[in-house]
Amino acid sequence: xxxxxxxxxxxxxxxxxxxxxxxxxxxxxxxxxxxxxxxxxxxxxxxxxxxxxxxxxxxxxxxxxxxxxxxxxxxxxxxxxxxxxxxxxxxxxxxxxxxxxxxxxxxxxxxxxxx
Amino acid sequence: xxxxxxxxxxxxxxxxxxxxxxxxxxxxxxxxxxxxxxxxxxxxxxxxxxxxxxxxxxxxxxxxxxxxxxxxxxxxxxxxxxxxxxxxxxxxxxxxxxxxxxxxxxxxxxx
Numbered sequence: 001x002x003x004x005x006x007x008x009x010x011x012x013x014x015x016x017x018x019x020x021x022x023x024x025x026x027x028x029x030x031x032x033x034x035x036x037x038x039x040x041x042x043x044x045x046x047x048x049x050x051x052x053x054x055x056x057x058x059x060x061x062x063x064x065x066x067x068x069x070x071x072x073x074x075x076x077x078x079x080x081x082x083x084x085x086x087x088x089x090x091x092x093x094x095x096x097x098x099x100x101x102x103x104x105x106x107x108x109x110x111x112x113x114x115x
Numbered sequence: 116x117x118x119x120x121x122x123x124x125x126x127x128x129x130x131x132x133x134x135x136x137x138x139x140x141x142x143x144x145x146x147x148x149x150x151x152x153x154x155x156x157x158x159x160x161x162x163x164x165x166x167x168x169x170x171x172x173x174x175x176x177x178x179x180x181x182x183x184x185x186x187x188x189x190x191x192x193x194x195x196x197x198x199x200x201x202x203x204x205x206x207x208x209x210x211x212x213x214x215x216x217x218x219x220x221x222x223x224x225x226x
Contacts, residue, residue, distance in 0.1 A: 041218055043214075044216070058213070103161050108158055
């Protein structure tokens, strides 16, 4: 089991461009979570998705950010018109949904740099 | 507001010495607390949770509701314990994976 796979690992964008981050959950997992880690900060919850559904997006910025988890394929976190403040590490985690509360399996993260 | 505070950014101890990584929380209900660890070049992974009352790799953590703390302890630190440690709280909202993380403490165990 390869675990949670995220790509790209590193992404550089200029201000105003779009960033797309992808996450494939562990085999057998259908629940995906996205977290953001700003420099010198802890991880901050952004969004929780199940296949084709957004369950909790309470941590998502109101504008420019969106997430999806289609029936087929990876979950995608999309950031439109990136700004320098979007520079961060974005982590994806997955669970089977039946695991004990709090046991998340994390990917290695995608580091976004906005020039 | 729900919050997790890890007051130490860096903790450095010698091998064989006791180690305590501090974690304090602010939460209005019955908390569920966890310690996650990230070893060098590895993914963030669950170390232990207070519900299980288990000892993992010699580490233990006791939930103290009176002091709102969940400190991580190990009596004799080993070099392989060097890592980044994050305390986390399970928050509201119905999402099992909606965790509130502290900023983390980097533990360095010197030979």
